[in-house]
Amino acid sequence: MGNAESNAYHNHLSRFLPEEQTDIDGVFDTLSGSSGSAGGKNAKATKKTMTLAALQAHTREALPEQMTVRLYNGMKSIDLPGKSSGLSEQIAKEQFVIFMSDLLKGNADEKIAIIMRMISKTEGPVKGKQIQEFTEDLIMSLVHVLSYRKELKGWTLENTRDSASGVKALASQLFSELKLADGTKPVGPQLLETSFDPSVVEDWVYRVPQVSVFLSVVIRQGLHVLHSLPDQTNDILNLVPRCKGMKGRGLVSLFDIPSIIYINSHLPAELQHKWRLLFSSRLHGESFSQLCGHIVNKGPCIVILKDLDGFLFGGFASHSWEVKPQFQGDNRCFLFSVFPSLAVYTYTGYNDHFMYLNNGQQTMPNGLGMGGQHGYFGLWIDSDYGKGHSKAKPRCTTYNSPQLSAKEDFTLDAMEVWAVGDVPESVTKGKKSILDVDPEAQALLEMAGKSRHSEGLREPIEEDEDDEN
Helix, strand or coil, rough: HHHHHHHHHHHHCCCCCHHHHHHHHHHHHHHHCCCHCCCCCCCCHHHHCCCCHHHHHCCCCCHHHHHHHHHHHHHHCCCCCCCCCCCCCEEEEHHHHHHHHHHHHHHHHHHHHHHHHCCCCCCEEEHHHHHHHHHHHHHHHHHHHHHCCCCCCHHHHHCCCCHHHHHHHHHHHCCCCCCCCCCCCCHHHHHCCCCCCCCCCHHHHCCCHHHHHHHHHHHHHHCCCCCCCCCCCCHCCCCCCCEEEECCCCCCCCHEEEEHHHHHHHCCHHHCCEEEEEEEEHHHHHHHHHHHHHHHHECCCEEEEEEEECCCCEEEECCCCEEEEEEEEECCCCCEEECCCEEEEEECCCCCCEEEEEECCCCCCCCCEEECCCCEEEEEECCCCEEECCCCCCCCCCCCCCCCCCCCEEEEEEEEEEEECCCHHHHHCCCCCCHHHHHHHHHHHHCCCCCCHHHHCCCCCCCCCCCCC
């Protein structure tokens, strides 16, 4: 019996690198009240136990209490050979190591038994409502712990929209991916009252990678274990993009943290590491020419709008915006909704009307559009700034998106544009003013003793801005 126990323990321990094992040993020693000098590998060390109270004291500020209780229930649910399950209220080291191994290194099959107990303390099928509550707790804990550990990379809870509605919106979006064994998706109130077997929840965990990624981050950052070692996966590394251009401007973004995480996960992988603010109507004014001046030739970017009814929506442009009377972009473009629901709408293959930007033409529509067709865009901002439409009856042909705004023809309240990924070379060299293009004009000005006023009009490129991590 002892051999079976130690074999299971060592098999799980062997998944971790030596420095990871040392880190896990140290955290358990802290939680169990034993000194770190015991060394995790001898038999005596494995006999130490930890309590819920010790776990709560350890995570008190880092995690909401309900998530700490869920983690404890997950650890407690692990059966050890030769021991009656559920009788002890204390966690043995073997349970702690197997919990870490299965959730941080395991596959969907290994994770599911623990996640089921984190959702419900009792065995058997779980209600949709319980899964939704778990998902909301998970996302709320993720936002909380990233903020507490200062891991939001320049975003803060102060310079973004309140995350409360974003937590619910992202939870609803992930939860809506649940499928019954026959492949159907229950909807609305039916979804909350439906009972789901472990196999169905396992399929959900497998198909919705955010559940495992969020849980891994909550464990690493909440328990402060393996947090300082290099992450093995880029999905954790680029979970939150680095934010550039907000610092010191007193601006609150239209995005909240959950929607940033969700939209970022749908971007091409090479663009997920950084967002840079190009345009904000609150900073740069409500002007279509200002908008064009700030976003043209700046590389791929995200546009987000807020209408007067409070709906938030936008699109991802895969190419630099150019002012021209033709459609541009490619099939990586997408439209999205942030509020009242969070969703991404991708290319259908019906047409190539991905993105459009035109100004100052008499024969073609002037404005910024994505998807659909002239006069009937999935997303449209008129060059008569402030007016827009989102027409989709029943759906936008290019992206299969519904009407994104509260009213088909809407009035714009606010707008932001974010460049994503690294700054294109053409931008880092700086925009040329008329004086750069015409050195003769520059020389005449200098001869006349005039200062170069246009120098002051150049916006600094904030690539080297030292935003907080």
